[in-house]
Amino acid sequence: MEPMSKSIGEFALDIFKEINSSNSDSNILYSPVSLAASLSLALLGSKGDTASQIEKASESENVVPDVHNKLKALFDKLKTASDSELKIGNGLFTQLNFPILKSYLESAQTLYQANLKSVDFGKDKTREYINTWVEAETNGKIKNLFAPNSLDKNTSMILVNAIYFKGKWIKTFKKDNTNNALFHVNENVKIPVPMMSQTERFNYGFVEEMDAQFIELPYENDDFSMFIFLPNKISGLQKITLELLMKSTDSKNMQKTKLEIHIPRFKIEESYDLTSHLKNMGMLDAFSQKANLSGISDVGLFVSKVIHKAFIEVNEEGTEASAATGVVIQPKSATRQFIVNHPFLCLIKHNATNTILFCLKFCSPSL
Helix, strand or coil, X not given: CCHHHHHHHHHHHHHHHHHHHCCCCCCEEECHHHHHHHHHHHHCCCCHHHHHHHHHHCCCCCCCCCHHHHHXXXXXXHHCCCCEEEEEEEEEEEECCCCECHHHHHHHHHHHCCCEEEECCXXXXXXXXXXXXXXXXXXXXXXXXXXXXXXCCCCCEEEEEEEEEEEEECCCCCHHHCEEEEEECCCCCEEEEEEEEEEEEEEEEEEHHHCEEEEEEEEHHHCEEEEEEEECCCCHHHHCCHHHHHHHCCHHHCEEEEEEXXXXXXXXXXXXXCHHHHHHCCCCHHHCCCCCCCCCECCCCCCCEEEEEEEEEECCCEEEECCCCCEXXXXXXXXXXXXXXXXXXXXXXXXXXXXXXXXXXXXXXXX
């Protein structure tokens, strides 16, 4: 794994634990690569303890001093992947009258294709402007990121990141094979969902420590793949850790197996204010008067919010979206069943660099 991809993977673990601590019974969807990009954009203009804390929180300290160039190189690889569409947008919005250093503007544009914009947070048109920017970056999938009255004249700076991915399965599902089936939210609650199905050969594995099985669903040309991790028990999700999942997705831990798979068709959108989570991960100064963002401006700045919103849709054609310790390979002789009818975890990864684009914990269908 490349240093930058490894760093993003470790960051994915940390942010998952933080979000899951307050969302243990809810769906979770986020993009660690997009979040890492946004934090690195802030890191680009930070100094002293503020920079050290951002590095530690985003797990980028292991690739410093070349983190920005390595991240740019990684993005270049991601964007050249064929037959799948990937857009990553980063935005920094500061309150009017803050003079921005020319050196920062040039570096942000060169390394992150990001333009820092000065706006008036006291006007509602600013909220609409940022929402329109996010909507454009995600091909219209994420709308109204900021609700009315969520911004005011006291807002100093906002980091916004947006990611869009669309990929077609190598082995698409036939719509005629999609039928209603029950999804077990828990031992007592069942919800009907449209369940896609097909019988084909897929990479398959079993993680003994988590009592869970997993499969790889590749997108066209194998540039990207979705990995679905399914505990054998309805209530087994709490035993699954993202760390073991990431280790499990090594190709040596999987074997081509004929499978009869049943996967729900779903659409999920989640939004987070990550300020408190990032503080818990050690990024304290950036959100306070102690912030040293002197690489952005000679005038004092601090980060007011870090907002993240992600969208994903999985259907018969593919996916649209705004981990090998103790792995036991099962024999491939007979056709096995892989029925995703209770809570599961999944990752969408760029295979060449082993970079995690999206992490999803699916507990309940959106009705």
